[in-house]
Amino acid sequence: MFLQQLINALTIGSLYALTAMGATLIYGILGILDIANAGAYLVGAYVGWYVYYATGSIVLAFLVSMLVVGLLGIFLQRAIYSPILAKPRTLSIIPLVAAVGLFTISSDAVRLICGPNSKAYNLKFPMEVIRVGKVTIQPAWLMIFVLTAILLAILWFILNKTKLGLAWRATAGDREIALVCGVNTNNAMALSYILGYGFAAAAGIMTGILYNNITPALGEVPSYKMLAIIVLGGLGNPLGTVIAGLVIGIAEVFLSVYTKIPIPKDAIAFVVLIIMLLVKPEGLLGRRNKV
Amino acid sequence: MMKKALSITLSLLMILSLVVFTGHVAEAANDTIKIGFFAPVTAPSAAADGESALNSAKLAVKLVNENGGINGTPVELVDLDDGLDTTAAANIAEKFAGDNSIAAVVSGSYSGPTKVAAPIFQEAGKLMVSAYAVHPDVTGAGDLIFSQSFPGAVQATGAAVVAAEQLKATKIAIIYVDLDFGTTQVNAFKAKLEKDYPNVQVVYEQGVSIKDSDMTSLVTAAGASGADLIYSVNYYEQAAEVLRQVGMQGLNIPVLGTEGADSWMLLEIAQEYANGLYITTNMNRDDQNEQTQAYIKNYREEFNKEPDMVGASVYDAFQVLFEAMKNVGTDTQAMKEFIANMKNFDTVTGTLLYYNAEGSAVKPIQVQLVTNGEYHYFGVVDDAQIIDPANY
């Protein structure tokens, strides 16, 4: 059973990493805790569902959904977040309230437009469940691993090998200095949002496929759990987020299965987080404290 | 000083606008019987049940009016959304309680809102029938509060009998939702096993938060515990995931669910993995009873969807009220007496045998089995010792 549980933990951990990556990229540049990213995750899952049902192509569903939601992200950044952040002395909880409002809108708009009932992806995989002895690997899990790897590779490429990525890293490092050096920080912000919301959309579709179920409440859990993960990963650090996602996945599975911890699986992420922050207040791979 | 005065003015303005808005409730004509109703329609996590509940309430009122209303007087539904929020439920309850034109109230909501509303109605002298709230103390608020459904403990005791006798389980793994719905049923289930079936063991037991969708590791652990039956006390989304994981992980273990798994959405999510699921519930879809078949047919026609346990329970709560009103009018005390003495009343969710002293409905427990992607009759538990909640 141990090996099976390890695989279970890595699967859910990868999904967490994928889910929290969007919020991490946005935090890296704008320094805001974007709960609305969970709204992007929800909307992405629904857009993907409609595209998949219309075309029958899951690849197209991913691409269209990521693009649509990514563009929505840029729009929101331009229309809502940037003007709020432009005001002097903005506490981080102020954009957070706007994000909460956006998240409420997204959940309720989905409920009104798509109905409150569950929708199933019913994705037909071209393969069966793999069974090796007592251990099983389900096709959706393989898809999560592959998708996470592909998206992280793309992210690595964009951030490290392109001009835009250089601007992103410069801005994330220090926005003022980047501005002075002539870096277009606006482009970096736009990149953050298109990637951040696009990643969230992909994670939403993946979750929908994994559980074969999407509802207007889909974004509720990621809205807070992704915060725990990005903080554990050191706020705004993509690599840290991957490690943190896996750590939380492993902690959830093993603590709930092998110990008599009196706290439900769902809240374990925060127990891990609080303990870790008390020991190491700057996060797992924290570089600095953003104020 | 000026600022202080300003803020006081502002606050007064707020209160004034409240008065204006809330006072602006359209007073309908007095020649209808108004029934208050609340359900969690806008809460994303409960909206599916909220919609089902509201649809069934509308259907019940529509059908009764098509058949001449209550002795000629049409019924009017006054529905408010509680958003699954207890403070909103308190506001709604006060609103209905203070409105003399509301004849009685039906709760189409969960335990929290219903539990908060019940004492308010009792105190205001208004009768409430709760459709499906499972909290054992809802009816404890007083003699004006009735429940149309059986409490969780009844259903779980029945489930223990089914598990031990019909399904011949000896080692049971329990996965339950960490809410009153889950814990009351698990406790009653284990109590019955301990009392009457000492050879049946509970080998695994794990609570899970209502928000958690991942059942993978729990099912793996349940399988490794050597269980020959999984008792899943979850709502349909989690129950569906339990079924999918049992199927995909290749565990050959039957699953016994509850009324929480009684939803067409479970069939939609779990697909072929739903086959072989047993549930304890109150609605028997194979019941040839006129009421049941008419409800299923009407619901499909009206809303183009399949009805579920929540909807059927709400519909029945209205039938109980209508029956009382037809016989004794809308006087609260008279209705209370009538309902308390109701016997063998035919409803969609089976024959309501009688109301016990606590105001809880006593009716047989239906056991359904999913075959070919549909719920079908498997058995029924009608032992008086089990189905009367007064025995717990």
Place this chain on the structure above:
Amino acid sequence: MNTFYLFSILATAAIFTLLALSLNIITGYAGQAMMGIAAFFGIGAYTAAIITTHGGNFFLALLAAMIVSAAFGVVLGVISLRLQADFLAITTIGINFVMEAVFNRMKITGGTLGLTIAKPVVFGVKMGNKQFFILAVVFIVILCLLLVKMRKSWFGMALASINNDPAAARSFGINVSKYQILAFTIGTAFAGLAGGIYAHRMGFISASDFAFVVSIQVVSMVVIGGLGTIRGPIFGALLITSLPEILRFAKDYRELVYGLLLVLMVRFMPQGLIGEDSPLWNALTKLWRKLFPKKKTRADLIVESVKGGEQA
């Protein structure tokens, strides 16, 4: 007019006003990002409920609620010294989730079944929404007087300087740790008090009443009203608690409109609807001056000329 309904809304509004004011001490005055106020609201609610359900006096129960909640608040205050800004925000979110799980699992809090609490009888009167409203307003007035005094005191100035620049405050010899912990203590004490009143007003509490969404709601109240002012949280709490009822005419679109209003308010007035320097507040002040002109003192003239100079 249905007064039952009105007092039900007012009682909720008053309790949340108390809660918003207490969060404002921590977030508005001391500048600490506290996102888990509902945990302390819950600690107070359960403490008071456990005491009265075991036969204790209602007012003693409220006092105990304040003390127990403040005791946890001191601990959080100490923790807050180690964590900055967003790390503290997330830690408090985490505390909220853990506390909710604890309420849901402990035997003394009634576990998943919650606690049913009888309405207290005070001076021979069974408390109803009206009485709870009055009680909460009394505490609001006391707290406001305290806050007015506090802001003018050494403590208030110390907090303001910590909020502005902790490092500078420290260099002036202000004991930042002491004042920050004190802010947490007072804030959580009143949050606990609000919880105690809430528990008895509702008559039934369960863990989900103290979930993270409640914290977020209180944060919205403070931000929408105006951080760091007294009038802001009062106004915000009144607005946010009554909006869902006012919006009932919107029927199925209620939540959507609510979310939209939240976004628009923060987007166009991030300093709060009636916070310091918000356009609405400035306009109202101007209007007030026009309607009730007062003789200008020398000090006012100086302030105005300085302001004019800044603008020029």
